[in-house]
Amino acid sequence: MSAKSRTMRKFVYSIINKGLLLLTLACLPRAGVAAYLPDDMQVHGFLAQSLFHTSDNNLFGQSDDGVSLGITEVGLNTSYQPNERLNFAIQGLYRRAGDIDRGSFRVDYGLADLTLWEHDSGRIGIRGGRVKIPLGLYNETRDVAFTHPTILLPQGNYFERSRSLLTSGDGGQFYAERHTDYGDFTFKFNYVLPLGNNKEVRSILLGPYAQGEFTARPTVVTQLSYELNGGEYVFAVSFADLDLQYNRLGEDRFGAGHSLVQPLILSAQFNGEKLTLSAEYNKRRNVTEGYGAALPDRRFSTESWYVEGSYRFLPKWQATLRYDTIVANTGNRNGNGYEFLGLPQHAAFAQDWTVGLRWDITDSWMLRGEYHRVHGTLWLPDADNPDRLRTTQDWDLYGVQTSFRF
C-alpha cells in the first residue's frame, strides 16, 4: 500500500472515530443517559475545542500571526459494576494537539477495580490494567476541560510537551481511603509502565540534536492527599520515579545513557464559595548518566511553582489570575551553554502571567478565554518550533475554548 493511501486511510479512520464520538455525544444528552442504562452502568463524555493565537512562537500548530486549531479533545467513558466489590471502567480519548499529536485515538484508562476491604469509614483496594497517574491536583483529569479553571494548565507543572509520559500507565494501583471527622485521607501507589515516548521527551532531556529513542522502565508514582470539609481545603504530596533508558540510533552524538527524573510535588488548594486559591511546588531531581562526551554525567534540579486565584463573581462566571514559573536547572538559571545543545538561552526558563475568564453557560456547556504574557520558551514544543534558535523570549498567547460534557 502506498504511503499516500495509508495516510488517506488514517485520515478517514480519524474522521470516522471523531464522527462516531461526536454523534454519540450528541445523541446522549446528560439526563437521558441514566434513563436508558441499568443503574449499575454509567456513560459519560466530554468534548473540547480550543483556538490559539500567539504574537511570536508557535503553539499547537501555526499560531504565530495566525490562529491555530489548538487542541481537540473528545472522551467517552463507561463503567460497570457487576457487584459491590468489583468495578470495570474504560475511557477512550481522541486527541489532536498541533504538530505534537496530529490526531490519535487511544484507551486513556481501562481497569478492573477490586475492593479488598471496605467499611463505612473507608476502603482499601487495587486497580489493574491501564490506570491514571496521580500527580498534583490536576494530572489525572488534565484532559477534561471542565475540571480546571484555564485552558492551559500551568505549563511549568503540567507540561504539554511530555504529557504522554505521565498521563496514564499500564500496571497497577494500590489505594487506601479513610474518612474521619477531621478530614479524608487518600493514598495511591502506582507501579506502572509509562506509555509515552516521543520526540518531545527526547528533546527535553537531550535537546533537538538527539536521534535515538527512550524506553521507560516500570515506574513508581505515589500520592497522599488530605481533604478537609468535603474538599474546602485540599493538600497533597506526590512523587514519581522515572527511569528512562536511551537507545542511540545512527550517527547519534549521544551514547546509550539513561536519565532519572524524580518529581516531588506539594499541592494546596482552598475551595471557597466564590474564591478558589491553588498553589503547587514541584522540585524535580534529574540524573543523566552515560551519554558520553556530548553530555557529561550530571545531577541537577528542575524547579517550578505557581499560585493561582479564581473568583466566581457571578454564579456562572469565573475569573482567574495566575503566575507560573519554571527553571530547567536551578544551578544554571540563565541557560549558559544552551547553544551547544541547539537551544537559545531562554529555553532554560519560562515565567507566565495568565488571566482567564470562564463562563459555564449550562451544566453541559462551557466557554472560556485567556491571555498569557510569557517570558522564556522552556515549555514550547519542538514539533511546533523546529528551529528553537528562532524562537522569541517574550511573547503573548491568546486562547479560547468551548467544551461540552455529559
Place this chain on the structure above:
Amino acid sequence: MQPSDRGKGAFRASAIVCCCLGLGPPVAGAAEIIVNDSVPSGHYSRADARAIFAMRQRLWPNGEQIKVFTLADDAQIHKDFVKNNLSMFPHQIRRAWDRMIFTGTGVAPIQLDSEREMIEKIMNTPNAIGYVSKKPDNAKIRLFDYQ
C-alpha cells in the same frame, strides 16, 4: 390585564432577568434528605451525609451498598441541598464526582430529571438516598436522620 396577572408578569420578567444574569431566586431554602425504608436507621452525622453524596462512603452500616440519586447541578433544589444540608458548595461536590467519573476510580450518583422521578426512585429502590424539597407522605420513604 388583571392586577394579579401584572404581578405574575413582573415576577416572571424578574425571574427571566435573574436567570439571564445567572442569579438564582433570592430565597434559598433547605432540602429534605430522604431514604428508602430499607436503609438502617442509626446515628448519622453531617460528615456521613457528605461522604455518601460525594460517593466516598459506599456502604450502609449493615453492609448494603448505598444507591445515591441527585438532581441536575443547576436545579435550585440541588444548590439548596448542597449548601444547606451538606454545608458544601455545588462546585466542590462536582469536583469530587468528576474526579471519579473521569479517572475510572468511582461512579457518580444517578442524576434524575425531576422531584417526581426522585420520589419514585427512592420509593422503589432498596438502600436508596436522595433529596426533595418536601418529604412526601409515603410509607416506603422516610427522612434521613442526621446530626
